[in-house]
Amino acid sequence: MVFRRLAAAVAFAFVSTVAPVSAQEFPKGPVTMLVPFAAGGPTDVVARLVARVMEKELGQPVLVENATGAGGTLASGRLARATPDGQTILLHHMGITTSATLYRKLAYAPKTSFGFVGQVTTVPMLLVSRPNFEPADFKALLAYIKDNKDKVSLANAGPGAVSHICGMLFMQLTGVKLTTVPYKGTGPAMTDTMGGQVDLLCDQTTGATGPVKTHKVKAYATATAERIPVLPDVPTAAELGLKGFEVGVWHGMYVPAGTPAPVTDKLNAALKAALHDPETVRRFAELGTAPVSDAEATPEGLKAKYFAEIDRWAPIIKAAGEYAD
Ligand code: MLT
Numbered sequence: 001m002v003f004r005r006l007a008a009a010v011a012f013a014f015v016s017t018v019a020p021v022s023a024q025e026f027p028k029g030p031v032t033m034l035v036p037f038a039a040g041g042p043t044d045v046v047a048r049l050v051a052r053v054m055e056k057e058l059g060q061p062v063l064v065e066n067a068t069g070a071g072g073t074l075a076s077g078r079l080a081r082a083t084p085d086g087q088t089i090l091l092h093h094m095g096i097t098t099s100a101t102l103y104r105k106l107a108y109a110p111k112t113s114f115g116f117v118g119q120v121t122t123v124p125m126l127l128v129s130r131p132n133f134e135p136a137d138f139k140a141l142l143a144y145i146k147d148n149k150d151k152v153s154l155a156n157a158g159p160g161a162v163s164h165i166c167g168m169l170f171m172q173l174t175g176v177k178l179t180t181v182p183y184k185g186t187g188p189a190m191t192d193t194m195g196g197q198v199d200l201l202c203d204q205t206t207g208a209t210g211p212v213k214t215h216k217v218k219a220y221a222t223a224t225a226e227r228i229p230v231l232p233d234v235p236t237a238a239e240l241g242l243k244g245f246e247v248g249v250w251h252g253m254y255v256p257a258g259t260p261a262p263v264t265d266k267l268n269a270a271l272k273a274a275l276h277d278p279e280t281v282r283r284f285a286e287l288g289t290a291p292v293s294d295a296e297a298t299p300e301g302l303k304a305k306y307f308a309e310i311d312r313w314a315p316i317i318k319a320a321g322e323y324a325d
Contacts, residue, residue: 023262026086030061034079034090036072037157038185042207046121046251047091049283053274058266068184071160071324073099073106076254080108084256086263089117093251097309099160101317102324110310117253117267118297119305120275123204123289124224125166125247126234128217130196138220138240145176154178155189155198159324163189166202166223166247168322173245193217204249205230205288223247230288250292250309252302264299272297 031054035047044066051062067075072095082088100110135141145152154171156164163186171177178200183189186203193201194216201208202223209230211217221237222228223245237245253271255264274280275291284290295301317323 023266026263026266027058027060028085029087030063031055031058031086032088033062033064034067034075034088035064036067036075036090036092036095037161038068038183038187039066041157041185041187041190042123042204042249043091043093043251044185044187045206045287046123046289049280050091050120050253050271050274053277053280054267054270057270057273066185069158071095071099071102071158071164073103073160076113077107079254079256080113082256084115084258084260086255086259086267088256089267090114090254091120091251092254093123093162093249094309095160095162095165096252096254097306098165098313098317099324100310101314102160102322104323105325111307113257114306115255115257115259115264116299116302116306117255117264118271118299119292119302120251120253120271120297121284121289121291123206123249123251123287124222124228125162125202125204125249126208126212126222126224126228126231127166127170127200127202127220127237128193128208128212129200129220130193130198131216131218132196133199133218135220138235138237138242141220142174142242145174145178149176150179152178152200153181153198155181155183155186155193155201157185157189158182161186162204162247162249163202167200168320169223169245169247170202173242190217202247209286209288221245228288230286250305252306254302268297268299 033051035044037043047064055062067078079090135144154167156167186207189201192198212219219234
């Protein structure tokens, strides 16, 4: 009798945990959108713009949670451990693929822990400084950092963050090692740059456009092939003689591996609606970005990008021999 009850309980538990969720049953409550970096930063800005429309489409609140730490890997780990029912999703940038190599010990398996909803946007980067930083222009900056080296501070959002990757590239190309200062996101790093507590920051236009336009920070150069339309007065680093300083940050939306296809499809439809929403398009444009194409905003589009980027970065990081752990 006891055994039969136990067997029934186990069977019930099994059925209740693995029974596939149908599109009609989803979402059964608020959806948590994990964001790996601090509130007010560039990833958070993109997430909140997208969440605003997704919640209307899904008929349930989409609650953005800033699960910060360990260069974004903490949030990825949270997603990997979440129930694969679509109630927990992650909006992350390309750092999810670089950290697959940068971190040799992770609490998840980068190649098998995630399912894919779609790509979201690609954001350009630029190098900014505190408003009263001495060098008047990029040429003067290069001379200044050579003379002052590690007396110059360079903020970032921790190992694996794109501000870290962009800063490493800048130091590699200029041959100058600066003192790096990690934050929980470039939101707080930007606050300290504006306040004069740190000298330099490599940030995305989704975080930097406002402070540059209002002269709260000084912009030296973009890390792009072409000038950025919303910041037409900021030259590219290549124009100023520093070739190869280019970082484009792409974003994707993820679910835990094993999330049923009808749920992923429903999330994808809501994501696509958000990317077509005129207010999202307008705000993205103001922030120097644009939604990805419909083909990229698909589970297949993100999956292909994700694995290609893991393969692209692995040899680069291994050759540099610089790991986050
Ligand atoms: C952020 O949202 O704070 C940034 O995307 C962090 C980073 O530099 O990767």
